[in-house]
Amino acid sequence: MRLYENEFIKFDDNTDNQKNLSDEDINKKYLLGESRIVTEQGRYPLDTIPVMIDSGKYKLNPDFQRRHRWNNQKKSRLIESFIMNVPIPPIFLYEDDYSHYEVMDGLQRLTAIDQFYKNKFKLEGLEYWEELNGRTYEELPIKIKQGIDRRYISSLILLQETAKSKSEARRMKQIVFERINNGGVKLEGQETRNALYNGPMNELCLSLSDNRYLKILIGVPIEDSYQNHIDYENDLMENELYSKMKDVEYVLRFFAMRQIDGYQGRTLNEFFDYYMKKANLYxxxxxxxxxxxxxxxxxxxxxxxxxxxxxxxxxxxxxxxxxxxxxxxxxxxxxxxxxxxxxxxxxxxxxxxxxxxxxxxxxxxxxxxxxxxxxxxxxxxxxxxxxxxxxxxxxxx
Structure with a gap:
């Protein structure tokens, strides 16, 4: 197969090797603040979350986010945790401009709180407050509402000072995203690539994953076959290929397999990772x-x-x-x-x-x-x- 001009990638076995540094060099690197993150903490009353989200100062869908979305039962369990004052992990924000933030981790929590206060879903599947099942925020007893309103969600904010350039900012965000997700639900191969190696090729794969023929051929729901958009969204999020970004990986496979010689001596995930990093430079x-x-x-x-x-x-x-x-x-x-x-x-x-x-x-x-x-x-x-x-x-x- 003939490749396009400038498509060929040289797969170097030594590209990812770490540079050997002396102790003196390592000390200098630390003192210069390389790969060091500047943070501050914050706390937000729950009833201010809708105002915060509607302010336009928070980007809820950065490119490195996964596609997983919570169903109403999982959202309800979060609200039940607030009622019971169960500790909730902090959300992670990145200050991409002064007083403007990307939500790096915590998208589902923020969305659930926002939708709850806007009466967009009824509580369901509660374990310890079953008597509240079927109610929206507006329909809750006054004391329960007041109890929820006085709860807080904390945040850890990566300040803009963390990075000196856009490329460094992307790298630092991706590092943090990988580390904070390391102990939770295991990331699939393409989910990791989407977080760590986002760039023009990754964005192309994301865009092409919406191709009608691909969806038909691999079994991902197509919106125009549904009369109700909500039913389509629900089926889409329950589709494993979509929710785990395997549809995006199908697209990547087509491009990467055009240069299969790079697969030699690597696992398939290593091959796709390497290809994505290099192809982002196309x-x-x-x-x-x-x-x-x-x-x-x-x-x-x-x-x-x-x-x-x-x-x-x-x-x-x-x-x-x-x-x-x-x-x-x-x-x-x-x-x-x-x-x-x-x-x-x-x-x-x-x-x-x-x-x-x-x-x-x-x-x-x-x-x-x-x-x-x-x-x-x-x-x-x-x-x-x-x-x-x-x-x-x-x-x-």
Whole structure:
């Protein structure tokens, strides 16, 4: 496959090695304040949170945030904790401009408090105050409301003085985000990349994850198939591919696998991490070319193979059937080969029914290359070769 101009990435085995410093150098680094964070603390009465959020001084969705959102029961449990005066962890803010802040950690807590005071959900699933289930803030007994109003949520603020440049600010924010999330819910691979390596390529992957054909082919809800936006939002957040940013990783895989030689000697996550860091340096023209490449190939896959383009015909308990979800095993190889064969798109589409029918026989014949966890570089290249032979056989007729 031919890469675009300036697309090639040199994968250096030694790039991430730490520089050896003497004790004297280390002491100088510390005294100069390198990699040191300047903070201050704050406390906010709960009933001031809606005013705070509506002020426009707080950015609630920085690029490095995850997609997880709380359901009403989890929001209600937070409110119950305030009623009981259970200690709540502080929120983390970054002062990106004087008196303007990004919410680094605590988005769900702030959103839950704001929505509660605006009567946007009813309490549900309370364990110790079951008698309050079904009530909004406005409907609570006066003493309960007064008790909640006198609670506080604390904050830790990273001041603007922490960083001397925008790039350093991004690095420091990402470090803090990684550390404060290290003890909570384990971050998935793409969630970590989104936090630590955000940049133009990551933003492109985020944007392309909303591609209609990709959503159909991997099983992420599409809004125009719903009559109610709330139902769509709920289903979207319950979708594991979306909530864990695996849809974004599908896009990244397409780009990274174009340079699979960089996978050698690394784990898959290390390969994707390295690629993302380097690809964030791509220029705008190259990113536009890659965007167009992904969009035409994902549409080609849909038109050629239908909604189960990335499904695997597999054998279980002596019976053959379609695995009812997309797999990266299929996605990686098919997308690569269709990109190679795009110039033959029209000829292949004329016989797509025959191709889809014969694909079942293809998997039965070659199933050994697809079963299990065969995902090293040579396995991926073998599957590419199999698909390449399969599709090109129709061009020889």
């Amino acid at each position: 220029n705008e023209n190259l990113l536009n070319d890659l965007k167009a490449e992904f969009e035409r190939i994902i549409e080609f896959a849909y038109d050629l193979l239908g909604e189960n383009a990335f499904y695997l015909w597999r054998k279980r308990n002596g019976k053959w059937n379609w695995l009812n979800k997309a797999t990266t095993t299929v996605f990686d190889a098919i997308m690569y080969v269709l990109s190679e064969l795009f110039e033959h798109k029209e000829k292949l589409l004329l016989i797509n029914a025959s191709i889809q029918e014969d694909l079942i026989k293809f998997y039965e014949k070659n199933y050994g290359y697809f079963e299990g966890r065969n995902n090293n570089k040579s396995n991926i290249e073998q599957r590419r070769e199999l698909y390449r032979d399969f599709f090109t056989s129709y061009l020889e007729e």
